[in-house]
Amino acid sequence: MRLAFVLSEIGSGLRRNLSMVISVILVTFVSLIFVGAAGMLQLQINQMKGYWYDKVQVAIFLCSDGSTATGCATGPATPEQEDNLRKLLQSPAVAQYVNDFQYESKDDAYKHFKEQFSNSPIVDSVTPDQLPASFRINMKDPEKYEIISETFSSQAGVETVIDQRQLLERLFSAMNAASLVAVSIAGVMIICAILLIATTIRLSAFSRRRETGIMRLVGASKMVIQLPFILEGVIAAVIGAALASGTLWAVAHFFLGEVMSKQYPDTAFISPGQTLILAPALIGLGVVLAGISSLLTLRRYLRV
Amino acid sequence: MIRFENVTKVYDQKARPALDSINLEIDRGEFAFLVGASGSGKSTFLRLVLKEDRASSGAVYVAGQNVANISSWRVPRLRRGIGVVFQDFRLLPQKTVFANVAFAMQVIGKSRSVIRDTVPEVLKTVGLEGKENRLPHELSGGEQQRVAIARAVVNRPGILLADEPTGNLDPTTSMGIMGVLDKINQNGTTVVMATHDDDIVNEMRKRVVELKNGVVIRDEAKALYTSMIPVVGQSRRLRDASGRDEPPVVPPRAGSRAEARAEVRLAGEGQA
Numbered sequence: 113m114r115l116a117f118v119l120s121e122i123g124s125g126l127r128r129n130l131s132m133v134i135s136v137i138l139v140t141f142v143s144l145i146f147v148g149a150a151g152m153l154q155l156q157i158n159q160m161k162g163y164w165y166d167k168v169q170v171a172i173f174l175c176s177d178g179s180t181a182t183g184c185a186t187g188p189a190t191p192e193q194e195d196n197l198r199k200l201l202q203s204p205a206v207a208q209y210v211n212d213f214q215y216e217s218k219d220d221a222y223k224h225f226k227e228q229f230s231n232s233p234i235v236d237s238v239t240p241d242q243l244p245a246s247f248r249i250n251m252k253d254p255e256k257y258e259i260i261s262e263t264f265s266s267q268a269g270v271e272t273v274i275d276q277r278q279l280l281e282r283l284f285s286a287m288n289a290a291s292l293v294a295v296s297i298a299g300v301m302i303i304c305a306i307l308l309i310a311t312t313i314r315l316s317a318f319s320r321r322r323e324t325g326i327m328r329l330v331g332a333s334k335m336v337i338q339l340p341f342i343l344e345g346v347i348a349a350v351i352g353a354a355l356a357s358g359t360l361w362a363v364a365h366f367f368l369g370e371v372m373s374k375q376y377p378d379t380a381f382i383s384p385g386q387t388l389i390l391a392p393a394l395i396g397l398g399v400v401l402a403g404i405s406s407l408l409t410l411r412r413y414l415r416v
Numbered sequence: 417m418i419r420f421e422n423v424t425k426v427y428d429q430k431a432r433p434a435l436d437s438i439n440l441e442i443d444r445g446e447f448a449f450l451v452g453a454s455g456s457g458k459s460t461f462l463r464l465v466l467k468e469d470r471a472s473s474g475a476v477y478v479a480g481q482n483v484a485n486i487s488s489w490r491v492p493r494l495r496r497g498i499g500v501v502f503q504d505f506r507l508l509p510q511k512t513v514f515a516n517v518a519f520a521m522q523v524i525g526k527s528r529s530v531i532r533d534t535v536p537e538v539l540k541t542v543g544l545e546g547k548e549n550r551l552p553h554e555l556s557g558g559e560q561q562r563v564a565i566a567r568a569v570v571n572r573p574g575i576l577l578a579d580e581p582t583g584n585l586d587p588t589t590s591m592g593i594m595g596v597l598d599k600i601n602q603n604g605t606t607v608v609m610a611t612h613d614d615d616i617v618n619e620m621r622k623r624v625v626e627l628k629n630g631v632v633i634r635d636e637a638k639a640l641y642t643s644m645i646p647v648v649g650q651s652r653r654l655r656d657a658s659g660r661d662e663p664p665v666v667p668p669r670a671g672s673r674a675e676a677r678a679e680v681r682l683a684g685e686g687q688a
Contacts, residue, residue, distance in 0.1 A: 114525040322508060323519075329466075330571060331496030332523035334489060 114336060121340035125316050126347070132312040133348045139308050140352030140401065141359075143301030144394045146294045148360040151390045153291035155382045157284050162228040162380065165276060169254045172197065172264050173271045176218070176244040184271050189245065193269030197247060200267070209259055211250040218245050231383040232373050244271060302401060305352075309345045309405040316341055317414045324414060338410050345402035353398035357391035417575060417606045418442040418465055423474035425460050425630075434460040436630040437474070442608060442623075444574070447601045449617050450610040451641060452627035458610035461627070462577050465608075466498060467491050479574060496524060499568030499576040499605075503583035505560045507552040513539065513563050514548035520567045534570060542566045542596050558589035562596060569600055576600060578609040582616060590616055614641035 126133055174194065175184035194215075200206060201213050216224070222240035229235045249260060254277065261273045317324065327337050365384035373381050418441070425435040435457045442448050450458045463469045464476050467483045476483045479497060486494055507516050514535055521531045539545060542562040552560055561581055568576060578597065582590035594616055601607045611617060617624060618640050626634035626643070634643050 114522075117522045117525075322506065326506060326508070326519065326567075327523045328492075329495060329500050330520040330523060330567070331492040331494070331498075333492045336523055336525070 118336065118339050118343070122343050122347070125320065125340055125344045128319060129312060129316050129344070132308075132315060133344070136305070136309055136312050136345065136348040136402075137352045137355070139301065139305045140349045140398050141355045143298055143305050144353050144356035144398060145359055146298035146301060147397060148356055148387070148390050148394055150291040150294040150298065151393070152360060152364070152382065152387060153287050153294065155386055155390075157287050159228065159380050159382050159386075160280065160283070162224065165280070169251045169275060169277055170249040170257055170260050171274045171276055172247040172249065172260075173244040173274065174246060175269050175271045177241055184269070186268070189269030193267075194245070197264070197267060197269065200263070201247065201249070206260070206263060209252055209256045211252050213247050213249040216246045216248055218243055221245065228380045231369065231381055232377060232379075234377050305349070305401055306405040309349065309402050310409040312348075313341050313345055313406045313409045314413050316344060317410070338414060341410060341414065342403065342406040345406040346399055349398035349402035350395055353395040354391075357388070357394050360387045360390060363387075417444045417446070417479060418608065419477040420461075420464075421475045421477070423464065423471045423476055425457075425464060425469065426472045433472070433630050435464070435471075435627075438630075438632055440625060440632060440635070442606060444606055445601070445604055446623060447598070447607045447620075448609070448623040448625055449620070450608060450625050450627065451612070451617060455629075456627040457630040458627055459579060460630075462500075462579055462608070462610060465575070465577060466500065467494060492524075496571055497573050497575060499565075499571070499573040501561070501564050501568050501576065501578040501581045503580040505552070505557075505564045505584075507560055507563055507567075509552055512549050512551055513544060513555070516552070516563055517566045517570050520570050524571065526571075535566075538566045538570045541569075541599065543592075556589070557585050558592055561585065561589075561593050565593070565596055565600070569605065573605065575606045575608070578607065578611075580611055580613075581609065582611065582613050587615055591619070594620060617641040 174189035174197075175186075176188050198215070201210060218240045221243040222238070225238060225243060226235055251257065251260070254275075257275045257278075261275070264270050264273050324337055361384050364382060364387040368381045369384060373379075420438045420440040423435055423438045424433050426433045438457075438461070450461060452458055460469070464471055464483075465478055467476075467486060470484065478494060481494075483494065508519065511519065517535045517538060518531045521534065526534075536545070536548065539548060542565050544559060544562050544566065547555065547559065552563065555563065561584075565576075565581070576597070581597070582593055585593060590613060597607055597609065598620070621638045621640075623637050624634065624639035624641070624643075625632060636643065
């Protein structure tokens with residue numbers, strides 16, 4: 113009975129205040145879009161880092177079938193050449209700069225490649241043979257990259273030595289800056305949303321002050337009086353959050369999946385499914401926003 | 417049922433207290449009128465009983481419990497034991513008579529079947545059978561007040577507070593309302609009614625508590641609206657007894673001009 117009563121109160125409150133409720137939905141929608149955009153950028157950065165980025169700094173790629181580098185004139189790297197390189201990495205001259213290193217075989221490389229490019233059509237046209245085996249080196253001091261590069265570039269069986277960080281760091285710093293901008297805009301929008309929710313609840317409380325006055329007098333509990341107002345804000349915010357989540361999914365699906373991944377086939381993009389892990393966070397944030405602002409408002413305007 | 421021990425209520429430090437060291441006890445099942453001019457403290461008295469306000473000092477007991485010790489989340493339970501009726505009825509205009517009374521039961525979680533049984537019974541008590549489906553604006557003032565009374569007593573409170581319930585009604589209708597209140601009182605509910613209506617008080621011959629400037633100046637059983645005892649002298653004696661030697665300098669807050677004159681006269685006597 114009490115639940116039915118609370119629900120009917122919520123229904124009438126939402127109907128009476130429809131225009132305000134719509135504005136609350138839109139404002140939470142826009143503010144959470146920005147929060148979600150920041151989240152998507154971070155997901156994208158993680159996706160592009162791939163398997164090795166956070167573990168090693170320098171990669172020594174070995175010759176494979178298609179290699180054209182001068183060191184690969186003799187064809188793919190042989191097991192002897194690999195052993196030589198491993199010994200060189202363990203020799204005192206090099207080992208003093210190296211924390212540790214790992215060997216990535218062609219099969220490992222294929223496995224990691226498949227993971228990183230799981231959302232890209234390119235994955236179907238690549239075979240393990242096309243991918244080079246590599247030594248992945250975790251440096252004691254990443255700045256000493258040159259030493260490794262000089263030592264190994266000229267070795268037999270080495271195609272190239274790459275400092276992966278240098279390649280991606282710039283792109284990532286740009287993306288991080290973009291997500292910072294998105295978060296700042298989201299911050300302003302969230303303040304907007306909180307104030308708007310507070311105003312909406314205030315109006316709602318004012319338009320129903322007769323009812324709430326009587327409810328107080330006949331001894332309705334605080335929960336029965338205040339819950340409809342809190343839930344009104346929460347429902348509006350959840351609708352906004354759901355719209356924001358849907359929009360992020362659509363961006364990942366149509367923009368990244370259909371347009372960007374065709375234009376940049378060698379870049380790993382996040383999948384639409386991955387954006388959905390942001391949805392609970394956005395909805396949770398919406399609920400917290402509405403909850404906080406309605407609690408603050410009700411404490412002032414709807415004392416029991 | 418209601419006991420005030422040395423209760424003082426100050427709204428504004430600079431003005432005189434709204435209630436000044438009130439001592440009063442109203443027993444279970446009693447019917448008491450609270451009379452006095454505007455600003456004499458009647459409404460403050462009722463607000464303190466409901467714990468709408470806190471007493472500045474002293475203790476208010478309702479049903480044996482000091483309301484100051486009731487935590488805020490238990491205040492609703494206190495209010496379930498008290499029905500309230502106002503001068504302006506305070507009905508919900510878009511709800512029918514039945515729905516208005518049922519509302520008081522819905523919000524405290526009574527089941528639908530209990531509501532279906534109880535509401536018609538209460539409407540019968542207040543004399544509104546057959547008008548369940550009317551809207552408030554389709555009723556006369558007296559009938560609207562009966563709905564408000566039905567709503568106030570539908571949860572069977574031990575106390576009914578009425579703040580000038582006949583203030584908007586003509587004398588005949590008022591007597592009808594008094595009949596309803598008397599019937600509720602006969603059923604065992606303690607009734608406290610603040611009023612200006614001398615005809616009603618004189619007709620009913622119940623206990624009369626008269627307030628003036630926040631002080632009880634008369635408390636008589638089976639009394640009339642105005643007393644034969646000279647009020648001013650009584651007032652001064654009570655003032656002296658309360659240990660206040662300095663006369664108030666500020667005129668009463670919400671008082672009429674006549675009251676302000678009375679106050680000045682009193683002050684003059686206090687100095688003399």
